[in-house]
Structures are given as structure tokens and as C-alpha cells.
Amino acid sequence: MKAPSLDAFLKKQGGSLPKGPVALVFAEDEIGLGSTLRHHARIGFENILLLARDDVVLPTDCVDLCHHIVKDPFNQDSLTAVVNKAIAALPGRWLYYCYNGEYLHFPFCENRSVSELITFITEERRNSAFTYVIDLYAADLDNNPYGYSLENAHLDSSGYYALTRWKDGGVMDRQLSIYGGLKWRFEEHLPWTKRRIDRVALFQAQSGLQLDEDQMFNVEEYNTYQCPWHHSVTIAICSFRTAKYLKSNPGSTFDVESFAWAKSERFHWNSQQLMDLGLMEPGQWF
Structure with missing residues (x-):
């Protein structure tokens, strides 16, 4: 299920995320997106927050690997603003951020x-x-x-x-x-x-x-x-x-x-x- 924004997701589910580091994956487009999600899941990230446009198409095997949070990379908050929101909402948690590819x-x-x-x-x-x-x-x-x-x-x-x-x-x-x-x-x-x-x-x-x-x-x-x-x-x-x-x-x-x-x-x-x-x-x- 998609979340309409990072604020909405963190308010509703931030406190119930499983233990372990949280990965923020910013999708600028769909190039390499599936392999990026699979790779980070393979090395142990159980909490992957995908920030991507509403119309992004995920490979079928990647749907359950992440939480899709709707974000337009060109018209909404910058990466910096998003990371800072996550820092404020998840004190004590280890965070990681990257882009697709x-x-x-x-x-x-x-x-x-x-x-x-x-x-x-x-x-x-x-x-x-x-x-x-x-x-x-x-x-x-x-x-x-x-x-x-x-x-x-x-x-x-x-x-x-x-x-x-x-x-x-x-x-x-x-x-x-x-x-x-x-x-x-x-x-x-x-x-x-x-x-x-x-x-x-x-x-x-x-x-x-x-x-x-x-x-x-x-x-x-x-x-x-x-x-x-x-x-x-x-x-x-x-x-x-x-x-x-x-x-x-x-x-x-x-x-x-x-x-x-x-x-x-x-x-x-x-x-x-x-x-x-x-x-x-x-x-x-x-």
C-alpha cells in the first residue's frame, strides 16, 4: 500500500517499523530501481522506504521489499529535507540513504x-x-x-x-x-x-x-x-x-x-x- 507522503508514513508507521536500520531509496527514475531494492534487501535491510513518483512501476518481486512513499523528485522536498524529517522522526535509529542505481x-x-x-x-x-x-x-x-x-x-x-x-x-x-x-x-x-x-x-x-x-x-x-x-x-x-x-x-x-x-x-x-x-x-x- 502506498503512503501519500513521508510525513504521513512516519506518523502512522514510523514507530512500528521492525528493528534494524532504515534505508531511504530516492528514485529519480526507474533505471536500476529493481536491482537497487533487491541488493539492499539482500545485505540485510528489512526497512526500505522507497520515495518515488506515484506512477513508478516496480518489478513484481520488489513490491514486498519496500514501502512505497509517493514523492516527486523534482517538485517536492529535496533529499536533504527528507533525510532531516526521517532523523527527527526516528531518533536512535540507524539511517541510510541512496538513489536508484x-x-x-x-x-x-x-x-x-x-x-x-x-x-x-x-x-x-x-x-x-x-x-x-x-x-x-x-x-x-x-x-x-x-x-x-x-x-x-x-x-x-x-x-x-x-x-x-x-x-x-x-x-x-x-x-x-x-x-x-x-x-x-x-x-x-x-x-x-x-x-x-x-x-x-x-x-x-x-x-x-x-x-x-x-x-x-x-x-x-x-x-x-x-x-x-x-x-x-x-x-x-x-x-x-x-x-x-x-x-x-x-x-x-x-x-x-x-x-x-x-x-x-x-x-x-x-x-x-x-x-x-x-x-x-x-x-x-x-
């Missing part, structure tokens, strides 16, 4: 669930997991005009870099802005404010916590990549969103003949590849 990976996710990951993070006295958004793309755009292909997915094996963050003339403790992937190679088609590939996508809601339009939290510790005493686990969202944008945007589609380059590597859809490439960190998690 995005797939969460964390170290050893083939054999461990997202709830096990959260238990470990909590034991480290952390309330968030630093997230790298890794661009995926089809190498063959003739047969995949939107750059989306699960079978032909590629990623950049190098070309990533980090810059320290500054505030009030000083370096911010344990905070980095990460760049790379398609947003680096095709940066002329993206505004500066949209080129970062870091996102704190998995976190624990608390009273007063707010996400801003730069996808940064008002509690600075949430934006850090590790705890003060050792390396912490980091996670990755493998995302076709940038490829889809570059090929669907009239201002860039004709300038992009191929996403493939010398450092392209086929994505094998496993966490070990991402760790080997340094695109996420197991930390002290064994």
Missing part, C-alpha cells in the same frame, strides 16, 4: 549483514560510517545509452585524491573531501559543489542532528573518516548516477563518446576488489 558495499558484505556492520561501528563508539561514492559506468555506450549496465559495469582503478578540510583558518580534525571517478574526468560538466565523492550515508539519528545541502552534518564528528585512536571501517556506494547524468544531460551527452579509459577496470561486484583498490577500509573489523 546505487549499491551499498562494505567490507565482507558477501557474508556479513548491514546490522552486523552497525553493531561493530557502535562498539567503536562511532555514530556514522564515512562513505565513498564510486562511479560505475558501462564501457559500451552504444548498447547502454544511459551508461547503466550491471553485466558490463566498470569503475576507475585510479585517479582518486583527497583534500583536507579547513574551517576558520585551521585544518578540521579527521575530515577529508574526496574527488575522483567520472566527476573528476568530466569535471567541466559538473559544478564545483557537486564534484565530491564522499558522503556519510549510514549514520545514527539523534535529536538536533541535521544534514545540509552539501551532505554534511552539523555534528562534526559525524563527518570524520575515522575515530581518534585507530582506523575505522569505511564503506562504498557503487553508483551509476553520474554516468546516467552525463549521458542524459543535453549539455554533456554529445561530449561523452565513451567512459572507458586506460584505468578502467571491470567491476566484479565484490567487496574485496574495492578494498584492494583502496576504495574502502576494513579498519579493525575482522
Whole structure:
């Protein structure tokens, strides 16, 4: 059954959601939507809130995987506003957010669930997991005009870099802005404010916590990549969103003949590849 809005859903069912993390999946269109829902259900999300247009068509096997909340991605609240509503309504719950065509990976996710990951993070006295958004793309755009292909997915094996963050003339403790992937190679088609590939996508809601339009939290510790005493686990969202944008945007589609380059590597859809490439960190998690 569809909910007419997030406010209505949270008021009626927010308090009765099963234990475990809550995933907010924002559907900008239907590309990869079914596989996104299946993937997140497979890694352990029992509470998936799909925010999508009223007329979105879900594959039959995905209907029972999510709660469909009606949201027009272009005419209603921004992602930031929606996330902040969920934070306010679900204090103490762990929340995760992504778009369709995005797939969460964390170290050893083939054999461990997202709830096990959260238990470990909590034991480290952390309330968030630093997230790298890794661009995926089809190498063959003739047969995949939107750059989306699960079978032909590629990623950049190098070309990533980090810059320290500054505030009030000083370096911010344990905070980095990460760049790379398609947003680096095709940066002329993206505004500066949209080129970062870091996102704190998995976190624990608390009273007063707010996400801003730069996808940064008002509690600075949430934006850090590790705890003060050792390396912490980091996670990755493998995302076709940038490829889809570059090929669907009239201002860039004709300038992009191929996403493939010398450092392209086929994505094998496993966490070990991402760790080997340094695109996420197991930390002290064994």
C-alpha cells in the first residue's frame, strides 16, 4: 500500500517499523530501481522506504521489499529535507540513504549483514560510517545509452585524491573531501559543489542532528573518516548516477563518446576488489 507522503508514513508507521536500520531509496527514475531494492534487501535491510513518483512501476518481486512513499523528485522536498524529517522522526535509529542505481558495499558484505556492520561501528563508539561514492559506468555506450549496465559495469582503478578540510583558518580534525571517478574526468560538466565523492550515508539519528545541502552534518564528528585512536571501517556506494547524468544531460551527452579509459577496470561486484583498490577500509573489523 502506498503512503501519500513521508510525513504521513512516519506518523502512522514510523514507530512500528521492525528493528534494524532504515534505508531511504530516492528514485529519480526507474533505471536500476529493481536491482537497487533487491541488493539492499539482500545485505540485510528489512526497512526500505522507497520515495518515488506515484506512477513508478516496480518489478513484481520488489513490491514486498519496500514501502512505497509517493514523492516527486523534482517538485517536492529535496533529499536533504527528507533525510532531516526521517532523523527527527526516528531518533536512535540507524539511517541510510541512496538513489536508484546505487549499491551499498562494505567490507565482507558477501557474508556479513548491514546490522552486523552497525553493531561493530557502535562498539567503536562511532555514530556514522564515512562513505565513498564510486562511479560505475558501462564501457559500451552504444548498447547502454544511459551508461547503466550491471553485466558490463566498470569503475576507475585510479585517479582518486583527497583534500583536507579547513574551517576558520585551521585544518578540521579527521575530515577529508574526496574527488575522483567520472566527476573528476568530466569535471567541466559538473559544478564545483557537486564534484565530491564522499558522503556519510549510514549514520545514527539523534535529536538536533541535521544534514545540509552539501551532505554534511552539523555534528562534526559525524563527518570524520575515522575515530581518534585507530582506523575505522569505511564503506562504498557503487553508483551509476553520474554516468546516467552525463549521458542524459543535453549539455554533456554529445561530449561523452565513451567512459572507458586506460584505468578502467571491470567491476566484479565484490567487496574485496574495492578494498584492494583502496576504495574502502576494513579498519579493525575482522
